[in-house]
Amino acid sequence: MAVGVKDVAAAASVSVGTVSNVLNRPETVAPATVARVQAAIERLGFVRNDAARQLRAGRSRSLGLIVLDSANPFFAEVARGAEERARERGLSVLLGNSDHDGERENAYLDLFREQRVNGILLTPHGLDPDRARMLAELADAGLPVVLLDAELEGGRLPSVAVDDVEGGQLAVAHLLAQGRRRIAFVGGPPSVRQVADRLEGARRALAAAPDAALEVIECDELTVLRGRDVGEAIARRAVDERPDAVFCANDLLAVGVLQGAGILGSVRIPDDLALVGYDDIDFAQATVVPLSSVRQPAREIGAAAVDVLFSVLDDPASEPRHVRFRPELVVRASSGG
Amino acid sequence: MAVGVKDVAAAASVSVGTVSNVLNRPETVAPATVARVQAAIERLGFVRNDAARQLRAGRSRSLGLIVLDSANPFFAEVARGAEERARERGLSVLLGNSDHDGERENAYLDLFREQRVNGILLTPHGLDPDRARMLAELADAGLPVVLLDAELEGGRLPSVAVDDVEGGQLAVAHLLAQGRRRIAFVGGPPSVRQVADRLEGARRALAAAPDAALEVIECDELTVLRGRDVGEAIARRAVDERPDAVFCANDLLAVGVLQGAGILGSVRIPDDLALVGYDDIDFAQATVVPLSSVRQPAREIGAAAVDVLFSVLDDPASEPRHVRFRPELVVRASSGG
């Protein structure tokens, strides 16, 4: 049943070495022989056994990618960027979905180690010092780890991330530049780094405008429904109690606020309330009032992570690289461009 | 550098066979020995080499899944369902993204064959008889293929799909039951099987209501922007030229129609125009007027595909199974529940 190089060799009356050469270095084999061997491969339906190949090579030809949530479009794009860049380099990507669960993250880490992947791109679900040390040990043991959408101050681990503080700053600076002075930040939970960083950015932007005020409206989930609740609550306030601008920790919230305050609550967007979201999901430009948002270059992030991984592979002793992308503000009607 | 069973065996003063037994059948090894071997594994940082294991076993412990578009939430859910079910059975899933491209589909097919996956779940980008024959040959050669979200009349290949004809029928029957008589179908291109089937379903529903009429509004892409164009066009018509209900081939279109006709065009939804979409994406319940939609059980589909694959593996000679899920109509405000 299983056709191997031996069978092909026999069928083509050559040695196994020659078959291997036809497969991997056809230029070193006489054209006539190549043709004969390929005919035999075709006829027998030979398919290389990758396991044997890897065993011999000592390494696989793939890399592992562990994301927090494969359903999230942001990570889907990151994965795609990584996959494309890896393919250019002749590697394939094994995708794991940790679902914000440390157990599953570990399970994938183990799986990928057994597969002898060339390296791992990881969006860590948590990153306490213990965990960081463990990952650094992995790297020392010859399995490079690149942090994705995360960064470690001390910096033994290379990383690719977007500056969420800057993103928050961009958004709020823009609102201030539009003359808004009563800004609200909507987001939560604060334990999520991305949320905390975006709020920090908002605070920094505020520092430049002493006459402006920041209100933080915390919520437990970054969903449209939560946003709608917040929006309705804002609409119910007395007019002089309302913020005149809202910066949301993500687009889903912003869409909710748009619906709750703007459409159901008859607050005019952007006249009464300017609105900026985060992530620039495809939907953002398709809402009733197109949504201003902070864009993260997801695909480029994935590709960059692969590049960083390769630079570690090329020179394991080099200083770990930290690539930080800058988010980009996309102004649309919701913040009165 | 590379620690193997041999090293562990030496460190624990046992034979390699015993180490292997500790790894795979610890109950057959004396407890004291297990402890000693595990200590050695720990100390040396031994990690099983999966390639060698597979080589010996002759098969990998994974299955391949090729989807048309990993960014599409429907496929993301399908993948998730498959992954979970496969994990229960002790297999992992290799995910490939063909991007509606036959070349890439083939590339993944080859890759998975070299990996000696147990089987392949495939959402085919096209399925002419030639292609079908080729896939059937693969299956005969010991690599079972399960079609996903596709089905082949002749039926040599097992499949898991949702009945799109029934989905279309459900949607339009519902609109008729609401008293609507001038139905429009929005979708395209008609070469996409899903679109064609949903339209066919709409036609069948219409057959039961001789006094109702169906208008087909064709569009080249299933996006929000296209839907908005259609919606605006409808709003511009004279009132007695407008349909009183629209069934869209997917939710993105429906969201667009909602915006174009309802909000920008001041057609009242659902009073003047009832609206039903397809897929029940998360956004559907979060739109200004919550959107009625036809739900496909994506996760169950993925899980079922794995089950079907296993039934083929258990009994390769059995008649190919065809699982067909029934879509479910979710009525919300946009069609005046």
Place this chain on the structure above:
DNA sequence: AGCCGGCTCTGAAACGATTCAAACTGTAGT
């Protein structure tokens, strides 16, 4: 004492592709 069965452990063989030093062939140069 001798035999038996049960429990552990052993270690060589096998999986299939790749590698690489060595062998072979034919041609050109002296």
Place this chain on the structure above:
DNA sequence: ACTACAGTTTGAATCGTTTCAGAGCCGGCT
């Protein structure tokens, strides 16, 4: 006629794990 050399081909050794027939040991039974 002989050497040199480039172009091809050979096949045994190798990667690390699992398998499995068989060996060792011990207590119990006759």
